[in-house]
Amino acid sequence: MRIIVFSDTHGNLSAVKKIFRRNGNADLFIFLGDGEREVDQVRHHYLDQKVLQVSGNCDFGSFTKTSDIYMTPAGLKIFFTHGHRWAVKYTTDKLLEQAKNINAQIVLFGHTHCRYYEYVDGVHILNPGSAGNPRDFMPASYAYIDITDQGIFCAHVDL
Numbered sequence: 001m002r003i004i005v006f007s008d009t010h011g012n013l014s015a016v017k018k019i020f021r022r023n024g025n026a027d028l029f030i031f032l033g034d035g036e037r038e039v040d041q042v043r044h045h046y047l048d049q050k051v052l053q054v055s056g057n058c059d060f061g062s063f064t065k066t067s068d069i070y071m072t073p074a075g076l077k078i079f080f081t082h083g084h085r086w087a088v089k090y091t092t093d094k095l096l097e098q099a100k101n102i103n104a105q106i107v108l109f110g111h112t113h114c115r116y117y118e119y120v121d122g123v124h125i126l127n128p129g130s131a132g133n134p135r136d137f138m139p140a141s142y143a144y145i146d147i148t149d150q151g152i153f154c155a156h157v158d159l
Contacts, residue, residue, distance in 0.1 A: 001072060003028045005128045006142035007082070007110030009035030010058065012132035015159055016042045019131060019142050020049070026144070032110035033066070033082035034058045035132060056082035056110065069102065074147055079104040083111035083127075092118065092125050099123045106145065106152065115141055115156050126154050 004026045006019050016038045020029070029049055031039045033056025043051050052070055055062035067081035079099055086094045088109050099107045106124045114136035115129035128143035129136060140159040145152065 001028070001074065001147040002026045003030060003078075003145040003147070004142060005030045005032065005080075005108055005126065005145065006131045007032035007034065007128050008056070008113050008130035009038055009132040010130075011035065011038065012140075013038040013041060015131040015140060018159060020046050023144070024049075028052065028070075030070070030078075030080055030108060032056070032080060032108060032128070034110065036062055036064060052080070054080060054082050057084040069104070072147060076106065076147060076152070077102065077104040078106040078108065080108040083109035088112055088127075092116075092120075095125060096120055096123055099125075115143075117143075117154055117156070124152055124154055129156060131159055 004023045009015050029051045031053035033054050036059040054066055055064040070078045088111050095107045109127050113130035116127035118125045129141035131140050131142050134140050141156050143156050145154050
């Protein structure tokens with residue numbers, strides 16, 4: 001299973017279009033907030049794609065949840081959130097604690113606009129960086145997760 005994860009597009013419609021065009025064979029897209037409008041515009045052109053999303057602190061007037069859970073067909077649990085309510089600019093400890101509380105194997109977050117990956121206590125913690133406005137002196141980015149019989153592999157991709 002291939003999952004595409006992206007976040008913090010902040011009005012960059014061309015970035016969202018590029019992510020979908022490059023990854024047409026993905027099984028799932030997960031958007032982590034701050035750019036709901038452009039994701040909604042693009043998803044109408046990819047009706048065959050499964051797209052999950054949460055809202056971010058800049059998705060004003062959104063009725064979308066700020067955190068959610070997805071269970072993969074293989075039985076892995078993914079907790080995903082924008083992150084602004086989890087103090088992610090300072091630590092990932094609260095996310096790790098939540099993952100352990102709900103038995104999630106993967107945690108996804110955005111908000112910081114910085115790429116991040118760590119594997120701690122059996123939990124993959126991933127921030128895809130920002131597809132629209134990176135703050136880590138790296139190119140705009142997204143990430144993918146491959147779930148195979150051999151395990152879980154996470155990687156960042158320059159946009």
